[in-house]
Amino acid sequence: MTQMLDIKNLHVAIEDGTILKGLDLKIKPGEVHAIMGPNGSGKSTLAATLAGNPAYEVTKGKVTYLGEDLLALEPHERAAKGVFLGFQYPVEIPGVSNLNFLRTTLNAQRRLRGEEPLDGATFMKLAREKAEKLGVSMDMMKRSVNVGFSGGEKKRNEMVQMAVIDPKLAILDETDSGLDIDALKVVSDGINALRGADRAILLITHYQRLLDYVKPDHVHVLDDGRITRSGGPELARELEEKGYQAVA
Amino acid sequence: MSATAETKDRVAELAGAYKHGWSTDIESVFAPKGLNEDIVRYISEKQNEPEWLLEWRLKAFAMWQKLEEPDWAMLNYPPIDYQDIYYYAAPKTKEGPNSLDEVDPELLRTYEKLGIPIAEQAVLAGVKGAPKVAVDAVFDSVSVATTYREELKRVGVVFMSISEAVHEHPELVKKYLGTVVPQRDNYFATLNCAVFSDGTFVYIPKGVRCPMELSTYFRINAENTGQFERTLIIADEGSYVSYLEGCTAPMRDENQLHAAVVELIALDDAEIKYSTVQNWYPGDKDGKGGIYNFVTKRGLCRGRNSKISWTQVETGSAITWKYPSCILEGDGSVGEFYSVAVTNNRQQADTGTKMIHIGKNTRSKIISKGISAGHSSNTYRGLVRVLGGADDVRNFTQCDSLLLGDTCAAHTVPYIEVRNPTAQIEHEATTSKISDDQMFYCMARGLDPEEAVAIVVNGYAKEVLRELPMEFAVEAQALLGISLEGSVG
Numbered sequence: 001m002t003q004m005l006d007i008k009n010l011h012v013a014i015e016d017g018t019i020l021k022g023l024d025l026k027i028k029p030g031e032v033h034a035i036m037g038p039n040g041s042g043k044s045t046l047a048a049t050l051a052g053n054p055a056y057e058v059t060k061g062k063v064t065y066l067g068e069d070l071l072a073l074e075p076h077e078r079a080a081k082g083v084f085l086g087f088q089y090p091v092e093i094p095g096v097s098n099l100n101f102l103r104t105t106l107n108a109q110r111r112l113r114g115e116e117p118l119d120g121a122t123f124m125k126l127a128r129e130k131a132e133k134l135g136v137s138m139d140m141m142k143r144s145v146n147v148g149f150s151g152g153e154k155k156r157n158e159m160v161q162m163a164v165i166d167p168k169l170a171i172l173d174e175t176d177s178g179l180d181i182d183a184l185k186v187v188s189d190g191i192n193a194l195r196g197a198d199r200a201i202l203l204i205t206h207y208q209r210l211l212d213y214v215k216p217d218h219v220h221v222l223d224d225g226r227i228t229r230s231g232g233p234e235l236a237r238e239l240e241e242k243g244y245q246a247v248a
Numbered sequence: 249m250s251a252t253a254e255t256k257d258r259v260a261e262l263a264g265a266y267k268h269g270w271s272t273d274i275e276s277v278f279a280p281k282g283l284n285e286d287i288v289r290y291i292s293e294k295q296n297e298p299e300w301l302l303e304w305r306l307k308a309f310a311m312w313q314k315l316e317e318p319d320w321a322m323l324n325y326p327p328i329d330y331q332d333i334y335y336y337a338a339p340k341t342k343e344g345p346n347s348l349d350e351v352d353p354e355l356l357r358t359y360e361k362l363g364i365p366i367a368e369q370a371v372l373a374g375v376k377g378a379p380k381v382a383v384d385a386v387f388d389s390v391s392v393a394t395t396y397r398e399e400l401k402r403v404g405v406v407f408m409s410i411s412e413a414v415h416e417h418p419e420l421v422k423k424y425l426g427t428v429v430p431q432r433d434n435y436f437a438t439l440n441c442a443v444f445s446d447g448t449f450v451y452i453p454k455g456v457r458c459p460m461e462l463s464t465y466f467r468i469n470a471e472n473t474g475q476f477e478r479t480l481i482i483a484d485e486g487s488y489v490s491y492l493e494g495c496t497a498p499m500r501d502e503n504q505l506h507a508a509v510v511e512l513i514a515l516d517d518a519e520i521k522y523s524t525v526q527n528w529y530p531g532d533k534d535g536k537g538g539i540y541n542f543v544t545k546r547g548l549c550r551g552r553n554s555k556i557s558w559t560q561v562e563t564g565s566a567i568t569w570k571y572p573s574c575i576l577e578g579d580g581s582v583g584e585f586y587s588v589a590v591t592n593n594r595q596q597a598d599t600g601t602k603m604i605h606i607g608k609n610t611r612s613k614i615i616s617k618g619i620s621a622g623h624s625s626n627t628y629r630g631l632v633r634v635l636g637g638a639d640d641v642r643n644f645t646q647c648d649s650l651l652l653g654d655t656c657a658a659h660t661v662p663y664i665e666v667r668n669p670t671a672q673i674e675h676e677a678t679t680s681k682i683s684d685d686q687m688f689y690c691m692a693r694g695l696d697p698e699e700a701v702a703i704v705v706n707g708y709a710k711e712v713l714r715e716l717p718m719e720f721a722v723e724a725q726a727l728l729g730i731s732l733e734g735s736v737g
Contacts, residue, residue: 051692055684075691076699084692091689095707101693104703109694144707161693 004029004200011060012049019045021225027200034203034211037222038244043204047173051085052078080112082168086175090154093145101145102164130163135186151178159190171202176210188213208240279336288442291336295411308431308441315435321598322627322659325567333505335443405458406451410478413449420451424482428511428548436507436542440476447478452487461717463492477508483518490521492720507542516551523716525724528564535594538566545572549581557584559715561724563731573602576610583612586712590731591624600630605638614645617709620656621735627659634666641671649679650708652735702729
């Protein structure tokens with residue numbers, strides 16, 4: 001099977017220095033990968049780089065996504081081609097309702113793909129259905145994007161966006177952080193609902209907890225900008241027991 | 249009779265009435281450049297005005313000659329040569345393009361983005377021969393217009409050009425003209441008094457709630473009145489009217505100087521809601537060309553518990569000098585000002601409001617949202633004045649500035665003068681930028697940089713945009729995005 005995502009020798013720098021130092025990763029359609037690692041190992045840098053955050057500079061290496069040079073695309077073009085980043089810290093946009101934001105972004109993606117925009121009624125039906133499944137009320141959907149939301153509400157909101165946008169490659173940056181156990185279950189259900197033969201998920205997490213609910217096919221340990229170990233789900237448990245120091 | 253036919257009849261009727269006649273040869277109907285008593289007389293004669301109005305104009309002209317152009321605003325522009333301007337119907341029909349093919353493609357692209365139909369695009373772009381389509385195109389269909397006219401007539405609402413009103417309702421015009429903005433008010437208003445070309449007159453009778461939004465779209469003779477427009481709206485006791493001025497589409501206009509006057513009068517328990525979308529030519533990226541917009545807009549809440557609400561979305565013009573104000577004379581009256589002012593490239597805006605509290609228990613609310621981009625300058629200038637006899641006044645002012653990039657400027661100049669200790673005055677002000685995080689979040693969800701700016705800016709301006717009538721609000725949102733194109737990246 002061909003790769004969905006193929007990262008080769010990726011080096012990424014920010015103003016303060018180099019964060020990723022030769023990262024390699026291959027993800028096939030249908031797979032769920034988890035990247036674990038201590039604080040400062042470069043997990044969030046990887047997520048931001050794949051989504052195209054201009055604050056991160058790729059100094060070396062190559063990323064191929066569905067046969068295309070991902071790094072040559074603007075962030076919104078990546079989104080339209082199916083790359084979704086679930087933010088660790090979702091951003092507030094005062095005065096713009098969740099529904100309006102979601103409809104505007106979804107239709108912008110559709111337009112880039114040469115598809116017709118969704119009309120109001122079809123969109124509302126879709127948004128209502130997805131929000132309900134994730135325990136998000138329509139009242140919340142009418143509130144400004146992430147403004148005054150609790151940490152858990154922000155993460156659920158990311159999952160609603162993901163469900164509506166229906167991406168091919170979902171990169172979830174510490175989506176589990178700040179969630180209580182009930183919220184974690186709901187969010188996990190959301191992620192599992194996205195699993196499918198032609199889609200892939202890259203979970204970035206600090207804890208093994210999420211992996212009890214979303215079973216990964218592959219687990220990688222990221223340390224100091226490189227993947228130092230890869231394995232199956234059992235690797236996550238080993239990490240939890242022994243700590244990053246011992247395993248990496 | 250349809251509105252179009254009525255216009256034609258009216259024009260034909262007037263053409264027979266005086267020697268310069270304007271239906272036979274439209275292109276020849278303009279006065280030479282410059283301003284003197286003869287020009288004022290010419291304009292008055294053209295409108296077939298009564299003697300009192302000519303005298304009124306001449307009086308204003310005499311005042312104007314002694315006034316000096318104000319220079320206190322935070323605006324920079326070369327001196328205006330008032331003798332190098334046409335004061336009556338500049339010959340723009342001669343210079344118009346022959347078809348849409350000759351129109352600046354940039355302009356057409358903007359029209360397309362605003363979703364304006366082709367027929368209407370031609371009118372807006374000033375294509376020769378298009379104005380006759382204008383009325384029909386803008387109305388969608390003549391029958392709609394006719395229905396509206398008839399419905400207004402049925403409830404007794406007077407809605408016509410001010411030149412018509414001078415003849416048909418002279419008592420009302422005479423009674424109220426210049427009562428809110430006196431002839432001597434300021435340099436530009438006085439100039440307007442002398443040379444105003446045409447404008448809108450509205451009278452809502454006692455107790456009538458105007459059954460529809462009144463829009464310049466629905467008023468005939470709307471062409472060629474932009475330069476020195478004069479609007480007078482009177483809401484009699486217990487009545488209500490919502491008036492929409494302007495258009496989101498950029499208008500082709502050869503006249504650089506615009507000096508309009510708008511007067512609103514609300515009697516007891518009456519309410520006037522006045523919404524403006526101003527998108528005149530702002531000049532090019534380097535600041536060449538563009539309209540100078542010096543407007544005097546003022547509302548008088550004369551009656552008890554009356555209310556006047558101004559909502560403006562200002563995105564056009566090279567220079568904007570505009571302070572829609574409320575004089576809260578009647579006890580318990582309410583004044584509101586909601587404003588979004590966008591400046592991009594080399595545009596300059598000095599805009600805000602004045603709330604003059606005279607009556608007891610009067611309340612005012614000011615929500616101003618400035619957005620600056622490019623090398624532009626955006627100033628909020630506002631006055632809240634509470635007179636000694638005005639007990640228990642309340643004012644709330646919120647004045648926000650949003651900066652895009654680091655070459656633009658935003659200024660806030662609030663004046664607060666309170667002469668009554670019972671007044672409660674609140675003033676809040678913020679300055680912010682669109683953060684990189686917001687931009688990236690929007691882009692990671694599929695928006696290009698311009699769409700990202702547009703959605704954030706629309707959210708920022710929402711408190712004002714939601715005050716606009718529905719049909720305006722949607723277009724205004726698109727307009728904010730378009731006005732800021734090129735301001736990022």
